[in-house]
Amino acid sequence: MDKRKKVVTKSFEDLPKTYSSNDVEKKWYKKWEGEKYFAPKAGKTGESFCVIMPPPNVTGILHAGHALDITTQDALIRFKRMKGYETLFLPGMDHAGIATQSKVEELIWNEEKKTKHDYSREDFLKKIWEWKEQYGGVIANQQKVMGASCDWDYSMFTMDPEANDAVRRAFVTLYNEGLIYQSDYIVNWDPKLQSAISDAEVDHKEVNGAFYHILYSVKDSDIKLEIATTRPETLLGDTAVAVNPNDERFAHLIGKKAIVPLCNREVPIVGDEHVDIEKGTGCLKVTPGHDFNDFDIGKRHNLEIINILNLDGTLNEHGLEWQGLPCKKARKGVVEKLKELELFVKEEKHVHQVGHGERSGVVIEPMISKQWFVDVNSMAKEAVERVEDDTTRFYPKGWENTYFAWLREPKNWCVSRQLLWGHRIPVFTCNSCEHQWADEELEPSSCPKCSTKDYTQDPDVLDTWFSSGLWPMTTLGWPNKERMEQRGFDKFYPTSVLITGFDIIFFWVARMMMMGTKFSNKVPFDKVYIHAIVRDKLGRKMSKSLGNGIDPIEMVEQYGADAFRFTLAAGSGYNRAINLDPERIAGYRNFINKIWNAFRFISPFLDLANKELPAKLDDQEKWILSELNDATKVVNESLDAFRYDDACSEVYSFVYDKFCSWFIELSKNTLNGDDQEAKIQRATVLKYCFRKITALLHPITPFITEELWGYLKEENEDLLISADYPEYDTSLNYPSEQVKMNKFIEVVSSIRFLRQSVNIKPKDEVEVVLLTDDEEASSYFADNMAGLQDLARAKDVEIAVKSTENPKKCIMKATTHTDIFLKLDGVIDLDAQIKRLEKDYDKTKKELDKIGKKLNNEKFMANAPDEVVTEVREKAASFEEKIKSLEEQIEQFKS
Structure with missing residues (x-):
């Protein structure tokens, strides 16, 4: 039954002045989850896409590494969902044998002054299950705070009966093939855990x-x-x-x-x-x-x-x-x-x-101990070959060497643990005839050799990595055919991408590859993206002793989930570490607020907008649409290649540096002008751009974009989470307009630089002379004169060819196409400016004289190292260039 309610488009009049991330995040996550937006749904591509969450420990709480996991996995799932794939982000939880048992042992000692030896096996396990139900799984709710769009109906615990069925099937199969054996072998022995x-x-x-x-x-x-x-x-x-x-x-x-x-x-x-x-x-x-x-x-x-x-x-x-x-x-x-x-x-x-x-x-x-081992040689060989032949590919590719390092010279895997919490080893020994066998039944009816019912099960449990190694298959229903059909095993297996850290390539990635190819004859995932390790701002590992840990939940409460996610994504590409600084999160929160405020500014005009772009666009509109189209191409390619950093950089640059800083500013005159047709056209382009911006950003910043989409969507459209992702559109290529507009931006930026260099107040208007032989640029400047004057705070702009005599009493900046002169007479105190320049000239001349003495000192030149001589010569050249520039400026101001 479809639980989704009709989504009503909001009125711009309802738009709050300030963005409240906490309120927005709670509202939208509740709606997404409650109305089953995370459930797999057939899309336009007819293809499926599955990411399985590395199951965090049931004892765990969200740390910075988990937050990076969630961000990169969820961004990819949201991206593919919008691209038209039937997506499944599959969550789960690991029983964490040692960690959980230790937690409960500590609890019963503190509360009852008892140890596990004071309980029967059954009673102690009951204590663990009680603890798990009461305290376990805190991290799942914290993952929701981060925006994880998992289908929580699929969630599985590694100790669930279905998982136990998979573990027993795998163990018994390997045992019967002679690949699991018991032997005295040297192991890492923990004397406290025993x-x-x-x-x-x-x-x-x-x-x-x-x-x-x-x-x-x-x-x-x-x-x-x-x-x-x-x-x-x-x-x-x-x-x-x-x-x-x-x-x-x-x-x-x-x-x-x-x-x-x-x-x-x-x-x-x-x-x-x-x-x-x-x-x-x-x-x-x-x-x-x-x-x-x-x-x-x-x-x-x-x-x-x-x-x-x-x-x-x-x-x-x-x-x-x-x-x-x-x-x-x-x-x-x-x-x-x-x-x-x-x-x-x-x-x-x-x-x-x-x-x-x-x-x-x-x-x-x-220590030597009798343990159960898996002979992994044949499975390891197969796992190596599947990466060598590119059936499974690593991103970045270099991490495959870490994977190969263990699998090419594998050691047999010790899978037994002397614990009570975990999957008990399904090996039984007959007390009558001493026959030993492995059995998928929890309680076999009798000894298969002598039929007696007097038998004993091995007391050990399996290494947690054994059940984790089966995880991609287990979560999709294996080995039960009915469950496999219900969960879409044939549709979602092999899974599409595994996203994890490099520290568990040996212990988890390799084991899943071995177990997957062994029991399904298929690799468990097509691609493996190895993300960075999160460190503190100084590059140190986060630890309690250093007190440098960052609590993701605190970051979300302080800055918002979107800002935190964007920070993590912006640092994620093919790098080995992310140095996480809360100040960077604060910086990206400003970016989130910038988007909100930009929308608030244009929102009063968006009711004028038409649904379709106009057939005829002006130069500025062609420029912004072409820049948006280029950004769309880069973001699509970057997310497909797990270059989250490039995707973030591109969309940030477009939104901040082009759309907000230039196009919205250039649109003010039009929006506030009297030309109604131009106003409608500009509102239409602004709305089109903002719709694309929210869609481009949604995988990384899902909450604010869904909130804004509520104001931007048409009446018949669903939530943004279900919308189409923007695609590159060749019809929106306007390269010549991009070239001309970029020259325009360069000129305005140069005028602003010149103003700042002589401390002209922002409100003061100036006179500008532009000398250029670029006819196309000259025409563009003239056509966009109102915008140029407004953005440069210029009361007059004269455009002429370069052969024109340079104006006097000006400061000047040259670009490759235009010489820009800013007239200073009547704007600043020229005498004071000349004195400042002359003082700078005298100081620079003294510095050059000092350098000149070194260059003229034969002893110094003969004995100084080559790199020192080179440095001195470069300094001399720099001072000479500065002196020449100062001379020209002084002469210009005096004439």
């Missing part, structure tokens, strides 16, 4: 540490190997010492045994080219259980793996007398013991990067 976490959830921070130099004995010899490590406590898990086989110092020791200090374990000395001959001591302790590089060395040499840590990060039974201590405390004890045994050489202070849990804040421990 879970494996992904690389994306590890923050690397600079930490003051040290290299500890330790002596390892070579068995049956007097040789001592000096080994440097930042984590001496991990020697308790050493299972080898490695040297480079090309290192003449140590190659002869390969195959012998080394003695690990303290635990006196005999370990092999192996040759491995991973050891850097130039750096360090040339010898490397190998701890496969607690270092990613060492784990790889261990695999190459089939080394034993010893885990020395408990799940909470304390030392286990391999920790000797330090059992039960956290690593940092154990480190001190280990070093003291090494010193006591005279096996400690030295300590070198060292600043290095140490991984910390993004959510927990604790040091991440590389």
Whole structure:
């Protein structure tokens, strides 16, 4: 059922004097959403266009990066909607496993002094769902404040039953194909969360540490190997010492045994080219259980793996007398013991990067753990090929290198997490026959091998990126055929464009490409636009510690959503960062107000306007329509190429510098004149232009443009959100009028510059002489004399050819086509002006004399660097040119 009500055109008499962004934004969003303007609707192109919102965390609130996401995504959707596509902007929310569970754990501790261990799994999950219903999803309402034109009926949560169906289908398929397996492997272990976490959830921070130099004995010899490590406590898990086989110092020791200090374990000395001959001591302790590089060395040499840590990060039974201590405390004890045994050489202070849990804040421990992995090699190869053959294209193209960096040498993906909140791994083990299987059913009826009902489900949950990797398909109904039909899977998949930041190319974009090509045989999106990262005005990352964060909601309340959106869009193109300064937002708010005030000025005349442009236009009208047409072309091309910055620059320049500053000013005489026919024609052109301006701006500044459209639309027209986007029109090309008008603008601007240079008051009228041999320009100036005099505040303008004798007592400015003279006699105090020029002349002459002494100094010229000599010569030339100009002006004023 169509909920849309008839849209009534407003009367110009109702137009408020000042623009209230908050009132307008609330009004129009309510109408758009309530009357289903965001829902997909067939358009004139017969094509669909879909953008899927990267699902923000259910725990999240809107930050500057989200605001940029919304602005760029929504501007594109609004643009394509107006271009006649059936558009779908599809929202959603991510369950954010670690973040949400941490939030609830903190809540129950603060309120009840309990931990998750005090609850059953079911009761704790119930707590999380209660929290989600009460507090989760705040960001969705904030996205609406930013103007996101999503079809909220499509909104999905990654823990919804439909999403769970997709996750289980994908997992079971991969499991049955042998691409999901369980293995002991080294992972990022968070001791506080007591879970494996992904690389994306590890923050690397600079930490003051040290290299500890330790002596390892070579068995049956007097040789001592000096080994440097930042984590001496991990020697308790050493299972080898490695040297480079090309290192003449140590190659002869390969195959012998080394003695690990303290635990006196005999370990092999192996040759491995991973050891850097130039750096360090040339010898490397190998701890496969607690270092990613060492784990790889261990695999190459089939080394034993010893885990020395408990799940909470304390030392286990391999920790000797330090059992039960956290690593940092154990480190001190280990070093003291090494010193006591005279096996400690030295300590070198060292600043290095140490991984910390993004959510927990604790040091991440590389640790061997039994985890579930996805073999991604075949999927990664396919994902690479689809970008190489341009099936999916990156904008800017350079970001494909970041994408390739991981996919061309992929590591199998650890998908299990030791959490309670998330998609539980659908793997079951029979307690009778020990058969293990994956099942799409939430509760399988029995073991498929022995039919017993006594089985146990794996306690772990899946990495959040697993469900996110399926997101483009899941949100469009996959794998349920009925849901796929209802949601338009065949129409909207592959989606058209993915818009996101470069920081998750590895973790999300790559995974969606792998999962999409695997399960649908199609790429999940045709194009990927990687936008910039928002930083503060000084280019620093926004953070709580620096106190430099910008709250988008505060910016909207202070400046309006349109001004904030325009600021973000104006900074978005193919750049890597946007330095966001609230002063820029204030500047663009002035632009929004300028549009409002310009409309208020012309609105009393718009009732005169006809619906169609007149067949015969004057030169000024041809100029503005041609400039508008050019701007339309640039904006269309820019938005199609994700050059939001170019689109904003073009429309801003047209509206501010051409339409408002010149055409409206030039129209004042006509609108206030007695020629009714000319007045109607000018009102018609003004209304035509303003309709196009609001339409051009709508994708970026939707609220003010929809408000103004209410005054501009015809009775039978719908809202602007549903209107046609302006297109380039070859019939509105008037290049010769553009050339002539631009010369006119240059002359008026030059007169204004000359007035300002001698401090002539704005209200004072002047006499001007224009000398030009450009007959076309001369004729144009004469035809538009009223506008020229009005804009230049000139009581008289004389036009002559350049062979005419230059007028006296004037200041002059030359353009490529016209010499402009401003008469000063009777306008300013010429004697005072001459004295000022003579003073400037004397000062400049002294500066030239100083420079001349340097140029005449042979010693200076011989010894000074070339760049210094060049700079001195350039200064001399500049001073000489200035002196010549001052001499001419003084002579002119005296004659």
